[in-house]
Amino acid sequence: MTAVMEKADAQPKTGEIPSFDVTIKVRRFNPEGDAAGESYWDEFHITAYGTDRVLDALHKIKWEHDGSLTFRRSCAHGVCGSDAMRINGRNRLACKTLLKDVNPGKPILVEPIKGLPVVKDLVVDMEPFFASYREIMPFLITTGNEPTKERIQSAEQRERFDDTTKCILCAACTSSCPVFWTDGQYFGPAAIVNAHRFIFDSRDEGAQQRLEILNDKEGVWRCRTTFNCTEACPRGIEVTKAIQEVKRAMITRAF
Amino acid sequence: MTSATHGTPAVAEQVGTLDAPRSPYMRKKTTRGNYELYSWVFMRASGVVLVVLVFGHLFVNLMVGEGVKAIDFAFVGGKWSSPFWQIWDLLMLWLAMIHGTNGLRTIINDYAERDVTRGVLKGLLYLAFTIVVVLGTLVIFTFEPCPVGADPELLASFCTA
Ligand code: HEM
Numbered sequence: 001m002t003a004v005m006e007k008a009d010a011q012p013k014t015g016e017i018p019s020f021d022v023t024i025k026v027r028r029f030n031p032e033g034d035a036a037g038e039s040y041w042d043e044f045h046i047t048a049y050g051t052d053r054v055l056d057a058l059h060k061i062k063w064e065h066d067g068s069l070t071f072r073r074s075c076a077h078g079v080c081g082s083d084a085m086r087i088n089g090r091n092r093l094a095c096k097t098l099l100k101d102v103n104p105g106k107p108i109l110v111e112p113i114k115g116l117p118v119v120k121d122l123v124v125d126m127e128p129f130f131a132s133y134r135e136i137m138p139f140l141i142t143t144g145n146e147p148t149k150e151r152i153q154s155a156e157q158r159e160r161f162d163d164t165t166k167c168i169l170c171a172a173c174t175s176s177c178p179v180f181w182t183d184g185q186y187f188g189p190a191a192i193v194n195a196h197r198f199i200f201d202s203r204d205e206g207a208q209q210r211l212e213i214l215n216d217k218e219g220v221w222r223c224r225t226t227f228n229c230t231e232a233c234p235r236g237i238e239v240t241k242a243i244q245e246v247k248r249a250m251i252t253r254a255f
Numbered sequence: 256m257t258s259a260t261h262g263t264p265a266v267a268e269q270v271g272t273l274d275a276p277r278s279p280y281m282r283k284k285t286t287r288g289n290y291e292l293y294s295w296v297f298m299r300a301s302g303v304v305l306v307v308l309v310f311g312h313l314f315v316n317l318m319v320g321e322g323v324k325a326i327d328f329a330f331v332g333g334k335w336s337s338p339f340w341q342i343w344d345l346l347m348l349w350l351a352m353i354h355g356t357n358g359l360r361t362i363i364n365d366y367a368e369r370d371v372t373r374g375v376l377k378g379l380l381y382l383a384f385t386i387v388v389v390l391g392t393l394v395i396f397t398f399e400p401c402p403v404g405a406d407p408e409l410l411a412s413f414c415t416a
């Protein structure tokens with residue numbers, strides 16, 4: 001652990017929980033007011049505990065220091081995907097990142113995710129991201145009569161796309177992709193992951209349509225295999241691998 | 256305003272009445288087709304062939320016999336009088352140029368943010384491609400290994416024979 005913590009650990013009073021001081025630097029942006037349209041770094045000093053996450057630090061800032069700090073969160077437990085942000089230059093969920101794991105000896109940098117328009121402080125406009133998601137038709141497509149019972153699938157068939165079912169649409173992957181940063185035209189890893197989830201589902205019959213949609217100038221072929229998305233995914237999805245599997249399906253379809 | 260390209264029609268209409276700050280972020284239009292697929296496959300296929308061509312080229316020019324010291328006008332003249340090396344070098348020229356140009360095209364697409372910048376850079380790229388390929392092809396096929404009146408010392412052995 002950090003030097004700061006060890007000092008605090010040195011002489012703990014009985015029953016006292018060791019704490020440490022940490023500096024949080026937040027990239028802020030306000031569309032209104034005096035500094036409208038200018039983004040700037042804002043610094044906060046808080047006392048934190050070993051179990052505190054970046055989200056707890058942001059809460060502490062908002063509740064005790066500056067109520068105008070704006071960010072999204074809902075579940076606070078890595079399920080809803082609301083609080084993806086750039087922490088020390090890496091896309092993480094603030095609710096799954098412990099302060100002690102991101103080098104609290106130095107100021108911790110917190111920025112909005114890149115490539116999407118900032119609305120205020122850490123809140124970005126997710127609409128372009130969801131637009132791509134909608135385009136790949138993220139729902140079951142079938143033909144013929146609906147069965148009277150459930151659609152049967154073997155354990156192996158389910159396993160085939162298990163990894164990509166885990167996506168929580170937090171946009172950490174898409175907004176970590178340098179190709180997406182440039183002009184936001186690329187479909188992005190998240191859309192491809194969610195297409196993968198249906199393309200490789202034995203019950204789904206829309207694979208050809210989805211492959212057609214992603215066989216676009218802005219589709220899978222823009223992927224440059226940088227692995228930023230895999231590194232960023234808070235659910236541990238092998239995003240880059242999923243993208244390559246979709247590429248392979250397109251190639252076997254074309255030749 | 257092209258706001259109707261995303262969202263439900265109702266949302267798109269609402270956005271249309273405002274000057275939507277998000278409009279530059281919308282995908283302009285679908286650009287489906289196999290072009291990028293073939294381009295991706297070509298990069299891999301030409302890469303494999305280039306490994307053979309480029310390393311074969313380096314080995315023959317730099318390592319066989321006297322090695323790098325052997326390279327002079329006569330050496331080049333000698334090689335290009337053989338159809339085998341003409342075809343080898345032609346293939347290497349065309350594949351490397353198409354591969355390299357396509358690679359740079361990708362890089363331009365990745366880095367250029369404005370359509371104008373992108374267009375200008377690609378224009379320059381294709382111009383450079385055309386000049387090098389035309390000139391290179393011309394040289395490979397019209398190279399004169401035994402120019403009249405040159406010092407025989409500098410020419411390939413078959414010129415004087
Ligand atoms: C020696 C054998 C070669 C192999 C195996 C090879 C392989 C590849 C592959 C697979 C890519 C695609 C990378 C991607 O899609 O991310 C690529 C990209 C590229 N290649 Fe080659 N290549 C070779 C030689 C060359 C030569 C001779 C040139 C220059 C004339 C060249 C210039 C480029 C450029 C500019 C790119 C784009 C850079 C990038 O994609 O990051 N390559 N190469």
Ligand code: FES
Nearest residue numbers: 076078080081095
């Ligand atoms: S607040 Fe729900 S994922 Fe973090």
